[in-house]
Amino acid sequence: MRAFGHLGAWWRCATLLSLRLMFFLPAGLPVRSQGDSQSDNKVMDNVTVRQGETVFLSCAQGDFVTHTAWLNRSSILYAGEDKWSVDPRVSLVTLNQEEFSIKIENVDMTDEGQYICAVQTSSKPRTTSVHIIVQVPPKIMSLSKDIVVNEGSNVTLMCSASGKPEPSVTWKLLSPSGHGLSSDDEYLEIPAITRQRAGMYECTAVNEVSTDVQTVELTVNYAPSVVEGKDVGVTLGQRGVLQCEADAVPQADFEWYRDDRRIFNGFDGIEIEDDGALSKLTFFNVSEADYGNYTCVAINKLGAANTSIVLYEIIEPTSSTLLQGPGAVQDGNSATTGTHTPACLLLMVALQLLMRF
Ligand SMILES: *[C@@H]1O[C@H](CO)[C@@H](O)[C@H](O)[C@H]1NC(C)=O
Ligand SMILES: *[C@@H]1O[C@H](CO)[C@@H](O)[C@H](O)[C@H]1NC(C)=O
Ligand SMILES: *[C@@H]1O[C@H](CO)[C@@H](O)[C@H](O)[C@H]1NC(C)=O
Ligand SMILES: *[C@@H]1O[C@H](CO)[C@@H](O)[C@H](O)[C@H]1NC(C)=O
Numbered sequence: 001m002r003a004f005g006h007l008g009a010w011w012r013c014a015t016l017l018s019l020r021l022m023f024f025l026p027a028g029l030p031v032r033s034q035g036d037s038q039s040d041n042k043v044m045d046n047v048t049v050r051q052g053e054t055v056f057l058s059c060a061q062g063d064f065v066t067h068t069a070w071l072n073r074s075s076i077l078y079a080g081e082d083k084w085s086v087d088p089r090v091s092l093v094t095l096n097q098e099e100f101s102i103k104i105e106n107v108d109m110t111d112e113g114q115y116i117c118a119v120q121t122s123s124k125p126r127t128t129s130v131h132i133i134v135q136v137p138p139k140i141m142s143l144s145k146d147i148v149v150n151e152g153s154n155v156t157l158m159c160s161a162s163g164k165p166e167p168s169v170t171w172k173l174l175s176p177s178g179h180g181l182s183s184d185d186e187y188l189e190i191p192a193i194t195r196q197r198a199g200m201y202e203c204t205a206v207n208e209v210s211t212d213v214q215t216v217e218l219t220v221n222y223a224p225s226v227v228e229g230k231d232v233g234v235t236l237g238q239r240g241v242l243q244c245e246a247d248a249v250p251q252a253d254f255e256w257y258r259d260d261r262r263i264f265n266g267f268d269g270i271e272i273e274d275d276g277a278l279s280k281l282t283f284f285n286v287s288e289a290d291y292g293n294y295t296c297v298a299i300n301k302l303g304a305a306n307t308s309i310v311l312y313e314i315i316e317p318t319s320s321t322l323l324q325g326p327g328a329v330q331d332g333n334s335a336t337t338g339t340h341t342p343a344c345l346l347l348m349v350a351l352q353l354l355m356r357f
């Protein structure tokens with residue numbers, strides 16, 4: 001070890017000195033002759049490696065090699081089989097007459113740069129340099145949080161991603177109706193948002209390595225609108241149901257009124273049942289006093305809407321009208337006169353005949 005220490009120090013000194021001479025001369029200076037520069041200093045193709053992978057660096061040796069080293073920029077990684085680097089990811093793969101290879105495991109961004117294999121032969125030094133390019137998969141670093149806005153607001157969604165090469169970022173709305181809302185930018189600007197543009201927005205960051213995808217939920221609040229109520233006809237003593245449907249975000253609360261008087265669930269013979277966008281007012285046994293004008297009001301924090309429904313009486317069908325089937329209830333009177341017309345005529349003819357005598 002001691003002997004190596006001296007030798008090492010000498011070699012380090014010699015290497016640094018030769019490096020100075022070889023690399024730190026102004027780039028424009030011609031290196032002796034054309035032939036020499038080609039054979040002595042070789043530049044290999046760039047090596048592209050993904051973050052976390054292992055890269056192998058290899059350079060040719062030769063018969064008269066006295067010293068050889070792999071360097072990361074100006075620091076020595078390996079001098080012959082002696083490891084100078086303290087980095088545990090760096091290790092020796094092969095060192096023989098033909099080849100000197102090392103590997104770097106779990107490559108990271110900071111490993112990007114130039115690596116040089118310096119070879120001393122009995123005659124002259126020679127180098128091989130290779131540029132390592134590290135690629136990093138895209139990662140969305142900053143993303144808008146799920147948001148709730150009121151209809152008409154100007155909305156901006158943001159998504160920024162890191163990666164190498166620089167990832168391209170796009171936005172799109174994942175709603176089934178789609179509405180073709182998309183952007184090829186970190187920012188998605190939606191002026192005066194409408195309820196149709198509520199939904200899940202997807203940010204995608206892509207580069208040559210891979211893709212990262214995240215979503216943001218955008219909720220658009222709006223005041224209720226109610227479906228125009230349809231009047232309901234019920235026979236006395238039967239069950240009657242009034243229905244009210246509202247479209248609102250957030251979901252509407254319902255109130256029922258009889259003229260100006262509020263009706264509450266649990267009133268005698270009445271049940272009010274809300275199920276999401278629908279409210280039902282049920283009369284278990286409609287009485288004469290129940291017939292009238294009812295108003296359903298749907299309310300959320302952005303507003304209210306109402307519709308009126310009349311509960312009206314249907315007269316119990318008689319046995320004769322029942323025989324005539326549906327439609328008989330409304331047309332009962334005309335139908336009755338209709339069926340009796342021939343008999344009436346007959347009676348009048350008979351009377352006239354009698355009066356002649
Ligand atoms: C190697 O990569 C460097 C740095 O990105 C670049 O300047 C050079 O042109 C590349 N060389 C080749 C041969 O691709
Ligand atoms: C190469 O040098 C850079 C800059 O000094 C350093 O950050 C990186 O860890 C080194 N990589 C290896 C494999 O030695
Ligand atoms: C939305 O943006 C438009 C145009 O920039 C502006 O005129 C309007 O006042 C903004 N609306 C809101 C609610 O901020
Ligand atoms: C409905 O109410 C009337 C009058 O109060 C009563 O006579 C009748 O039995 C009730 N019908 C039912 C099905 O409860």
Ligand SMILES: *[C@@H]1O[C@H](CO)[C@@H](O)[C@H](O)[C@H]1NC(C)=O
Nearest residue numbers: 259260293294295308309310
């Ligand atoms: C029912 O009441 C509402 C509100 O009070 C009113 O606007 C509507 O005209 C009434 N409908 C009928 C048929 O009387």
Ligand SMILES: *[C@@H]1O[C@H](CO)[C@@H](O)[C@H](O)[C@H]1NC(C)=O
Nearest residue numbers: 257295296297304305306307
């Ligand atoms: C129903 O809506 C109308 C306007 O659309 C409003 O004038 C009226 O006050 C509302 N009625 C109730 C009971 O809220």
